[in-house]
Amino acid sequence: MSFLIFFIVTLFIAVIQTFIPYLVKRTIVFGVSIPEQYIEDHMIKKYRKHYSLSVAFLSIIILGSYIVWVLGNERVDNQIALTGVIIEFALMLISLSFYLYYHGKTKLLKQQNKWVENLKAMQVTDLSVRKQDEMLPWYVYLLPILSTVGLMIYTIMNYDILPDLIPTHWGPGGEADAFTDKTPISAIQLTLVLLIMQLMFLGIHTATKKSGIKLSATSLQASRNRQLSLRKYSSWLLFIVLLAITMLMSYFQLMMIHPEIGEGTVKMLIPFGFLLLVLVGTLIFSIKVGRSDKELETRVEARIMDLDEDQYWRGGMFYFNRNDPSIFVEKRFGVGWTINFANPLGYIIIFLPLILIFLISFL
Amino acid sequence: MIIQIEAESDIPIYTQLTNQIIEGIARGEIAPGDSLPSVRAFAADLGVNMHTVNKSYHELEKKGIISIVPKSGAIISPTERISEEKKQQIITDLKPVIAEALVLGVNKKEVQEFVNTILGEMKER
Numbered sequence: 001m002s003f004l005i006f007f008i009v010t011l012f013i014a015v016i017q018t019f020i021p022y023l024v025k026r027t028i029v030f031g032v033s034i035p036e037q038y039i040e041d042h043m044i045k046k047y048r049k050h051y052s053l054s055v056a057f058l059s060i061i062i063l064g065s066y067i068v069w070v071l072g073n074e075r076v077d078n079q080i081a082l083t084g085v086i087i088e089f090a091l092m093l094i095s096l097s098f099y100l101y102y103h104g105k106t107k108l109l110k111q112q113n114k115w116v117e118n119l120k121a122m123q124v125t126d127l128s129v130r131k132q133d134e135m136l137p138w139y140v141y142l143l144p145i146l147s148t149v150g151l152m153i154y155t156i157m158n159y160d161i162l163p164d165l166i167p168t169h170w171g172p173g174g175e176a177d178a179f180t181d182k183t184p185i186s187a188i189q190l191t192l193v194l195l196i197m198q199l200m201f202l203g204i205h206t207a208t209k210k211s212g213i214k215l216s217a218t219s220l221q222a223s224r225n226r227q228l229s230l231r232k233y234s235s236w237l238l239f240i241v242l243l244a245i246t247m248l249m250s251y252f253q254l255m256m257i258h259p260e261i262g263e264g265t266v267k268m269l270i271p272f273g274f275l276l277l278v279l280v281g282t283l284i285f286s287i288k289v290g291r292s293d294k295e296l297e298t299r300v301e302a303r304i305m306d307l308d309e310d311q312y313w314r315g316g317m318f319y320f321n322r323n324d325p326s327i328f329v330e331k332r333f334g335v336g337w338t339i340n341f342a343n344p345l346g347y348i349i350i351f352l353p354l355i356l357i358f359l360i361s362f363l
Numbered sequence: 364m365i366i367q368i369e370a371e372s373d374i375p376i377y378t379q380l381t382n383q384i385i386e387g388i389a390r391g392e393i394a395p396g397d398s399l400p401s402v403r404a405f406a407a408d409l410g411v412n413m414h415t416v417n418k419s420y421h422e423l424e425k426k427g428i429i430s431i432v433p434k435s436g437a438i439i440s441p442t443e444r445i446s447e448e449k450k451q452q453i454i455t456d457l458k459p460v461i462a463e464a465l466v467l468g469v470n471k472k473e474v475q476e477f478v479n480t481i482l483g484e485m486k487e488r
Contacts, residue, residue, distance in 0.1 A: 072402065120369060120371070120430070121369070121370040121371055122367055122368065122369060122370065123368040123370055123410050123411065124365060124366065124367045124368070124408050124409070125365075125366050125405070125408040125409040126365050126366070127364045127387075127393065127399065127400060128365065129364065129408065130400055130404060130408075141415065162386075180448065210403065210404070210407070211407055212404075212406075212407030212408045212409075212410060213407075213408045214410060215408070217367060219364070307370045307410065308412075323410075323411065323412040324406075324410060325403050325406050325407045325413050326407045
């Protein structure tokens with residue numbers, strides 16, 4: 001079981017890492033902004049191809065060796081899990097190294113060819129673009145939040161029938177494997193953590209909605225498609241993942257109150273189904289958003305380009321822009337969002353709930 | 364309506380913003396009663412500082428083109444009867460531009476054509 005889980009997760013990471021250069025925003029190449037006029041340059045195409053082939057090749061070798069290693073001898077679950085985690089990190093490190101290598105090369109290429117000289121930098125927006133935004137409304141979050149509050153009340157009402165030991169951790173098979181003494185706090189601890197997570201997701205949703213819809217002066221329609229699909233589908237994915245987390249944790253909580261519902265194969269299937277849902281959801285999301293700005297043919301007539309924001313992106317990955325009131329911005333290497341590190345609000349939304357969850361879990 | 368800002372222009376960004384919004388109203392792309400985006404959303408979408416948008420909104424408000432209503436944002440004002448004083452002001456503003464054109468060698472007929480071309484893009488309110 002744990003081999004299957006680790007294999008699927010690692011395969012997923014490998015596939016995503018391999019295809020990232022073809023899923024990112026059209027005018028960003030390895031974290032470097034390239035004017036629309038030059039994105040079809042043969043050197044750029046070559047870099048993309050080399051990156052993908054290298055990552056794919058190494059992934060196949062690593063995953064192949066993992067299979068051989070597991071099947072070759074009798075391995076205990078612990079060993080399989082530890083090795084699984086190590087190869088996942090190895091894969092991410094490998095693709096990061098290739099990214100950094102090609103980031104440097106692309107930067108040099110842009111400089112040597114003087115691509116930004118003689119191009120007028122433009123910033124553009126459409127006053128009606130906010131009306132086309134199709135992100136979910138915030139109040140859909142009330143549904144999981146109310147359900148959690150209800151479960152909390154239900155737990156307190158059934159305090160007498162709770163077991164003397166409250167589970168605090170579950171293994172990959174959905175089996176509780178760590179416990180703590182029964183107190184009114186420990187009884188609702190899991191639901192409390194869930195509630196904080198729900199509020200955190202709601203905070204992320206709201207901050208995303210307030211963040212800028214960045215259009216490109218040279219490919220207005222393509223950039224509009226991409227920004228709007230990124231916003232729409234990421235709000236869906238965020239909400240679906242939250243629903244799945246809510247169901248998973250509520251199930252654990254209910255299983256503690258009524259142990260009889262946790263019998264049979266359901267126990268095995270629920271965590272596995274959760275993982276599969278998150279992975280498949282992320283994959284569909286990445287492809288949908290990744291393709292959203294590639295299908296349109298754009299021709300740039302004027303000698304213009306988008307304002308070069310490379311100076312705000314450290315290593316093409318970390319965004320620091322004091323002037324931008326956005327809390328989240330679109331990632332440069334990958335599909336999704338990254339935080340504007342120059343905006344303190346972002347830290348509060350991400351780190352405050354994590355600290356709270358940490359405190360609840362350990363105090 | 365599309366707003367396009369030239370980042371490295373000599374004209375300050377807030378002035379470019381003000382001018383483009385006014386032109387947008389003149390062309391009929393946005394109409395009286397329409398609301399402009401909030402300062403935060405506008406600045407985030409365009410990728411400029413919030414102060415820049417704020418400054419432009421205040422300039423537009425001073426000119427009587429928008430009214431800033433707390434909570435509901437900036438709304439484009441309906442057309443009012445223009446005062447004689449204001450008309451004189453417009454003539455005064457127009458004079459140096461036309462004079463400059465003539466001094467630079469544009470003839471009167473061409474100036475009139477310029478004005479007609481510009482008017483052709485816009486509609487009367």
